[in-house]
Amino acid sequence: xxxxxxxxxxxxxxxxxxxxxxxxxxxxxxxxxxxxxxxxxxxxxxxxxxxxxxxxxxxxxxxxxxxxxxxxxxxxxxxxxxxxxxxxxxxxxxxxxxxxxxxxxxxxxxxxxxxxxxxxxxxxxxxxxxxxxxxxxxxxxxxxxxxxxxxxxxxxxxxxxxxxxxxxxxxxxxxxxxxxxxxxxxxxxxxxxxxxxxxxxxxxxxxxxxxxxxxxxxxxxxxxxxxxxxxxxxxxxxxxxxxxxxxxxxxxxxxxxxxxxxxxxxxxxxxxxxxxxxxxxxxxxxxxxxxxxxxxxxxxxxxxxxxxxxxxxxxxxxxxxxxxxxxxxxxxxxxxxxxxxxxxxxxxxxxxxxxxxxxxxxxxxxxxxxxxxxxxxxxxxxxxxxxxxxxxxxxxxxxxxxxxxxxxxxxxxxxxxxxxxxxxxxxxxxxxxxxxxxxxxxxxxxxxxxxxxxxxxxxxxxxxxxxxxxxxxxxxxxxxxxxxxxxxxxxxxxxxxxxxxxxxxxxxxxxxxxxxxxxxxxxxxxxxxxxxxxxxxxxxxxxxxxxxxxxxxxxxxxxxxxxxxxxxxxxxxxxxxxxxxxxxxxxxxxxxxxxxxxxxxxxxxxxxxxxxxxxxxxxxxxxxxxxxxxxxxxxxxxxxxxxxxxxxxxxxxxxxxxxxxxxxxxxxxxxxxxxxxxxxxxxxxxxxxxxxxx
Numbered sequence: 001x002x003x004x005x006x007x008x009x010x011x012x013x014x015x016x017x018x019x020x021x022x023x024x025x026x027x028x029x030x031x032x033x034x035x036x037x038x039x040x041x042x043x044x045x046x047x048x049x050x051x052x053x054x055x056x057x058x059x060x061x062x063x064x065x066x067x068x069x070x071x072x073x074x075x076x077x078x079x080x081x082x083x084x085x086x087x088x089x090x091x092x093x094x095x096x097x098x099x100x101x102x103x104x105x106x107x108x109x110x111x112x113x114x115x116x117x118x119x120x121x122x123x124x125x126x127x128x129x130x131x132x133x134x135x136x137x138x139x140x141x142x143x144x145x146x147x148x149x150x151x152x153x154x155x156x157x158x159x160x161x162x163x164x165x166x167x168x169x170x171x172x173x174x175x176x177x178x179x180x181x182x183x184x185x186x187x188x189x190x191x192x193x194x195x196x197x198x199x200x201x202x203x204x205x206x207x208x209x210x211x212x213x214x215x216x217x218x219x220x221x222x223x224x225x226x227x228x229x230x231x232x233x234x235x236x237x238x239x240x241x242x243x244x245x246x247x248x249x250x251x252x253x254x255x256x257x258x259x260x261x262x263x264x265x266x267x268x269x270x271x272x273x274x275x276x277x278x279x280x281x282x283x284x285x286x287x288x289x290x291x292x293x294x295x296x297x298x299x300x301x302x303x304x305x306x307x308x309x310x311x312x313x314x315x316x317x318x319x320x321x322x323x324x325x326x327x328x329x330x331x332x333x334x335x336x337x338x339x340x341x342x343x344x345x346x347x348x349x350x351x352x353x354x355x356x357x358x359x360x361x362x363x364x365x366x367x368x369x370x371x372x373x374x375x376x377x378x379x380x381x382x383x384x385x386x387x388x389x390x391x392x393x394x395x396x397x398x399x400x401x402x403x404x405x406x407x408x409x410x411x412x413x414x415x416x417x418x419x420x421x422x423x424x425x426x427x428x429x430x431x432x433x434x435x436x437x438x439x440x441x442x443x444x445x446x447x448x449x450x451x452x453x454x455x456x457x458x459x460x461x462x463x464x465x466x467x468x469x470x471x472x473x474x475x476x477x478x479x480x481x482x483x484x485x486x487x488x489x490x491x492x493x494x495x496x497x498x499x500x501x502x503x504x505x506x507x508x509x510x511x512x513x514x515x516x517x518x519x520x521x522x523x524x525x526x527x528x529x530x531x532x533x534x535x536x537x538x539x540x541x542x543x544x545x546x547x548x549x550x551x552x553x554x555x556x557x558x559x560x561x562x563x564x565x566x567x568x569x570x571x572x573x574x575x576x577x578x579x580x581x582x583x584x585x586x587x588x589x590x591x592x593x594x595x596x597x598x599x600x601x602x603x604x605x606x607x608x609x610x611x612x613x614x615x616x617x618x619x620x621x622x623x624x625x626x627x628x629x630x631x632x633x634x635x636x637x638x639x640x641x642x643x644x645x646x647x648x649x650x651x652x653x654x655x656x657x658x659x660x661x662x663x664x665x666x667x668x669x670x671x672x673x674x675x676x677x678x679x680x681x682x683x684x685x686x687x688x689x690x691x692x693x694x
Contacts, residue, residue, distance in 0.1 A: 002058070002059045002060075002061050002125065002166050002167040003055070003056070003057060003058075003059070003165075003166070003167060003168075003199060003200060004054070004055065004056040004059050004125075004129070004164075004165070004166050005053070005054075005055055005163065005164070005165040005166075005197075005199070005200050005203060006053065006054040006055075006056075006133055006136075006162075006163065006164050006165075007051050007052070007053045007054075007161075007162070007163035007164075007184055007203075008051065008052045008053075008137060008159060008162060009050060009051050009159065009160045009161035009162065009163070009184065009185060010050055010051065010052070010155070010156070010157045010158065010159050010160055011050070011157035011158050011160065012049040012050060012157060013049050013050070013052070013156045013157050014156065015049070015251050015252075015254035015255045016143075016251070016254075017142055017143065017156050018047050018048075018049070018052070018254045019047070019216075019250075019254065020141070021047070021052055021140050021141075021142065021156070022045035022046075022047050022052060023045070024139070024140050024141055025045055025052060025054050025136055025140060026043050026044075026045050026054065028135075028136050028139055028140075029043055029054055029056065029132075029136060030043060032132050032135065032136070033056075033059070033132070036063065036128055036132070037063055037064065038059060038060045038063060038125055038128070039058075039059075039060040040056050040057065040058055040059045040060065041056075041057035041058030041059075042057045042058075043055070043056050043057070044057070046214045046215055046216065047214070047216060047254070048212060048213075048214055048219070048254075048256075048257045049254060049255065049256070049257065050185075050188065050212075050257060051184070051212075051214065052140075053214060054136070055200055059125055059166070060125060061124065061125050062122050062123065062124045062125060063122030063123050063124075063125075063128075064122050065119065065121050065122050067117060067118070067119055068117075068118040068119075069115055069116075069117055069118075070096050070115065070116045070117075070118060071106070071108070071113050071114070071115055072088075072089070072092035072096075072103070072113065072114040072115065072116060073086075073088040073089065073092060073113070073114055074110075074111060074112065074113050074114070075105050075111075075112040075113060075114060076111075076112075077089075078092070078103070078114045085100045085103075089103065089114060092114060092116065093116060096116035096118055097118070098116050098117075098118070102116070102117075103115065103116055104116075104117065125166065126166055126169075126171055129164065129166065129171050129173070130171065130172065130173045130174075133164060133171075133173055134173060134175055137153070137155070137159075137175055138153060140155070140156075142155070142156040144156070146158070149176075151176030151177070152176060153175060153176050159175065159176075159178055160178075160185075161178065161181075161183065161184070161185065162175065162178055162179070162180035162181070163180060163181065163182065163183060163184050163197070164180040164181075165182055165197070165198070165199065168198045168199050170182045182196050182197060182198070183195065183196050183197075184197060184203065184206075184207065186206075186207065186210030186211060186212060187210055187211035187212050187257055187258065187308075188257075189307075189308050190210075190211040190258075190308060190309060191210035191211050191212075193210070195207070195210060211257065211258045211309075212257045212258060213257065213258050214257075216253060216254075219253050219256070219257075219258070219259070220249060220250070220253040222258070222259050223249055223252050223253050223256070223259045223261075223305060224244060224249060226259045226260060226261030226303075226305060227242045227244065227261050227289050227303045227305065228242060229261065230242075230261035230262055230263040230303045231263055231291055231301070231303060233263065234262070234263035235263055235291055235299065235301050236301075237293060237299060237301075238294070239293060239294025240291050240292070240293055240294070240299060240301065241291065241292055241293075241294075242289045242290070242291050242292075242303055243279070243289060243290045243291070243292055244289065245283060245289075248283050248287065248289065251287060252287055252305050255287065255305070255307070256305060256306070256307040257307060258307070259305045259306070259307075260305070260306045260307075260308060260309050260310050261303055261304070261305050261306070262303070262304055262306065262310055262313055262316050262317050262320065263291070263301060263302070263303050263317075264288075264301070264302050264303075264304060264317045264320045264321045264324070265300050265301050265302070265321065266300050266301075266302065266321060266324055266325060266328060267300065267325070267328075268300050269332070270300065270328045270331075270332060271298065271300060272332065272335075273328070273331055273332055273335055274335075274413070274414075274417050275297075275298050276410060276413045277331050277335065277403065277407070277410065277414075278290065278298055278328070278331075279298070280407050280409060280410060281324070281327045281328055281331050281407070282302050282324065284407070284409065285327055286302075286304070286320075286323060286324055286327065287304075287305070288302040288303060288304050288320070288324065289302060289303040289304075289305075290302060291303065302320075302324065304316075304320045330406065331403070331406070331407075334401075334402035334403045334405075334406055335403055337402055338401045338402055338403055338414070338418060339418065339421055342418075342422045343394055343397045343398065343415065343418045343419055343422055343424075344393075344394060344397065344422070346397045346398075346400045346401070347363070347366065347393065347394070347397050348363065349400045350362040350363035350366055350396060350397070350399070350400065351363040351364075353399060353400075355465075356465065356466070356469075356471075356480075358469045358517060359465040359466075359469065359513070359517065360516065362396050362399065364516075365396070365461060365465075366392070366393060366395070366396050368461050368509075368512035368513075369392050369395065369454070369457045369458050369461050370389055370392040370393050370457075371512065372457040372460065372461060372508055372509060372512060373388050373389065373391075373392040373453050373454050373456075373457035374388060374389045374392070375508060376388070376453045376456060376457060376500075376505075377389070377450075377453050379500075380449065380453060380498060380500075381449045381450070381453065384427070384449060384450050384453075387425060387427045387428050387431065387450045388431070388450050388453050388454060390424070390425075390428045391427075391428045391431035391432055391435070391450055391451070391454050392435075392454045392457060392458075394415065394419060394424070394428070394432055395412075395415065395431075395432050395435050395454055395458065397415065398410075398411055398412070398414045398415035398418060398432070399411060401414055401418065411436070412432060412433045412434075412435065412436040413433055415429075415432035415433060416429045416430060416432050416433035417429075419432055427448060427450050428450070430447075430448055430450070430451060431446075431448065431450040431451035431454050432451075432454075433451070434446035434447065434448060434450075434451025434452070434454075434455065435451050435454035435455040435458055436455070437451070437455065437488075438488050438491055438492075440484070441484070441487055445491060445492055445495040445496070446492065446496075449496065452492050452495075452496050452498075455488070455489075455492055456489055456492050456493065456505075457509075459485045459486070459488050459489040459492075460489060460505055460506070460508075460509040461509050461512065462480065462482070462485050463482055463485055463486060463489070463509070463527055463530075463531075464506065464509035464510045464512070464513065464523070464527065465513060465517075466480050466482055467520070467523045467526055467527040467530070468510060468513050468517055468519045468520060468523045469517060469518075469519075469520070470520045472526060472530065473530075482530070483534060486530060486531050486534040487534055487538060489531070490531065490534060490535055490538065490560055491538075493560050493561065494560060494561060494564055497561050498561065499559055499561050499562065500559065500560075500561075501558050501559065502528060502531060502557070502558050502559075502560065503524075503528060503558050506524050506527050506528055506531075507524060510523060510524055510527075532553065532557050535553070535557065535560060535563070536549050536550070536553060539564070539567060544567055544571055545571065545574075547687050547688045548567055548570045548571050548574060548683075548688060549567055550684075550687045551570055551683035551684050551685055551686075551687040551688050552566040552567040552570055552682070552683040554683065554684035554687060555680050555681065555682060555683045555684055562632065565632050565634055566634050566682050566683055567683075568634075568635075569634030569635040569637075569638055569682060570634075570638070570682065570683050570685070570688070572635050573635060573638045573639065574688060576642070578642045578645045579638070579642060579685075581645055581649070582641070582642060582644065582645045582648070582685065583685040583686065583688045585645070585648045585649065585652065586676065586679055586685050586686045587686035588652065589648075589672045589675065589676050589686075590676065590684075590686045592657055592658075592669070592672060593669055593672050593673045593676060596669045596670070596673050597673070598666070598669070598670045598673060599670055599673050599674040599677060600670055601615065601667060601670050601671050601674060602663075602667050603615065605663060605664050605667040606667070606671075607664070608654060608655065610647070610650045610651045610653070610654040610655055611651060611655050611668070611671070613647050613650070613651075614644070614647040614648065614650075614651045614671065614675075615671060617643055617644055617647045618644065618671070618674060618675050618678070620643070621640055621641055621643055621644055621678060622678055624637075624640040625637040625640050625641065625678060625681075628640065629681050629682075634682050637681075637682060638682055641678065641679060641682075644675065648675070655668065657669065657672070
C-alpha cells in the first residue's frame, strides 16, 4: 500500500472557496478510485489560501488482474456443418484479441454460445494517477473561476505549481504547461523558497518550519490562541475576553497561512453605537474580533489577525485602527441621521421597494402581513392584538434606513433599536427583531409570542404570493428561499406549540392577494403539499423513522403540533411486540375494507364468540381512548388500542369476512372499518408493518 500526496499550489484563493473545494476533491477522489478498483485507506485534505492538498493513505499499488468473459455468437452461427469457423466466429475472436481456436463453447439458458476469455492485467497506480489527478483539478467546482495566460483550464486562481508524490516518488503530471514535481513552496513573504519534500510527514514539517500551517485544524487553533494572547497582552483591562464567533474563526483561518495577532483600539465615542453595529463593522467588513469586558459589554478594543509576523506593532495597529475608524465614522453618522426620523414615518416609503414584480411593493406586503398577523393574534394571543398589529406595521420600515442600507444583515436589529428610541413598547420593538427568527435551519426561534405571530404572517404571506403566481421551487432552484420560509414557519408553530389549521392559514394568506393578481387554480393545494413535504423531511432529518412519519401524516397533517405528538407516540410504542402484530393486522384490515366508509354495526348480526368479543373490545377501547385522544395523550391511547391485538387475531382465525350473506358481510366490514377509524386517529399504522400480512 502506498501514500499519495497531491498539492495544487495557487495564487491566494478566496477564503469561502477553500473548504468546499477540499470537500469536492475528497469526494471525487473516492469516486474515481472506486471506479478504477483501487482500494485505499483514509482520504484527508489540507489547505491554505495558496494550496489545496489531497492525501490518500494505503493506496493500492496496482489493480488486481481480471478474467473477463465475453459471450459471442451462438455455436450454430459460429461454425459450419464441418466444424469450420464462420465469419461471425472469426470476427468475434479478432474483436477480443484471441485466436479462434481459443474460443470456448458454453451452455446458457438460450443454448450453446461462443465465449472469449480475456485476461486483463491490472495497471499500476502510478500509471493511472496522472489522468485521475488532472480530472480532479478540472472538476473542482468554484463559485467563480478564471482563465490566465494561454492555458485552457479554469480555476479559482492561477495555478503556480503541482506536487505529486506516490511513496516518496514524484509522479509526472502536466496541466497547461505546469509540470509536477516533489517541490512545494514556503510562505509567500516570510519564506518564499522552494521546498523538496519526501512524504506527508516531511511535507507538514517543512511547511511548518517555513511559516505555513497547512493543517486547517492546527491553523485554526493557532488563530484562537493568537486572538486570546493578543487580548491578554494588550487589551489593558482585567477580564477582557475576545468574542470568538465560530464563523469568523473559520473565515480568518482560511485567510492566512500562519496567524499573527494584534490588539487595537478605537475612540470611546463609537460605543454610542449599538453593540450589533460595532460587531458587524468589525466582523463582516474587517474580519476583526470584538472584545468584551468582564461585564459582557463591548470594550473599545479589537483583535486583527495578520498573515505575516509583526515586527513593528505600532505601525500594524495604526493601520488597522485607521481602516476601522473610517467604517465606524460612517456607521455613527448613519445612526445619528436615522434617529432624526421616526420609524413609523418611513412606512409609506415602502411603496418604493418592490417585493416581487408580480406581487407588488413592500408596503402592500406590510399591509397584508399586518392584517394576517392581527387575525392570528385574535385567535392565539388576544391580549397582544395591538402589539402584534403595530409590530407588523413597523417590521420592514428599517429597510429604508441608512444603517440597514450599509449593513443589510442588521435588518430587524436596527428596527428594534430605532423603535425603542421612538418610544414604542418593548414587546413591539422586540417583535420587529424577532420576526426574522429563525434565520436558518436550527436557528433560534422568537422568544415572545408577538414576534412569533408576525414571523408566521410574514412567511406564510411570502409562500402564498409565490405559489399564487406559480413561482414554486423546482429541483435545486429556490430563488425566493421558500423551503427556508416553510421550515421557519413550521419551527415557530412547533416551538410555540400553536394548534393552528394550516389549511385555514393558507387560505387566509391567499385571500390577501385576491383581486390583485391572477392566481393559479390549485395554489392552496400545492402550497399545503409543499409545507407537508418540508415537515416530513424535517422530522426524518431530526431522527424520526420515515415509516413512522408517513403513518402519522397519513392520518392528518393540518395541525402540525398534533401531528408531531402522534409521531412521538408512534415512535415510542413501535418496538412493542404486540404493536408490530397489530400493525400487521391493521394492514390486512385496510386491504379488506378498501373503500368502505360505513361504521354502523348491528349487534344482532354478530355471530360467534370471536366476532362478539371483538365488538365488545372495540367499544371498550373507544370509551378508553376518547378522553386520551382529546387531550393529545396519544401514547396512552395507543397502549389502550393494543388490547385489540388478541381479539383481532382470533377474529381472522375463525371468521370469514367475505361471507355469502350480504348483510352479515357488510356488518363485518363495518366492524373492521370502525376498528380502523379508532386507530387512524393516531396514524395509519399499516405503513409501519414491515413483514408479510398476518
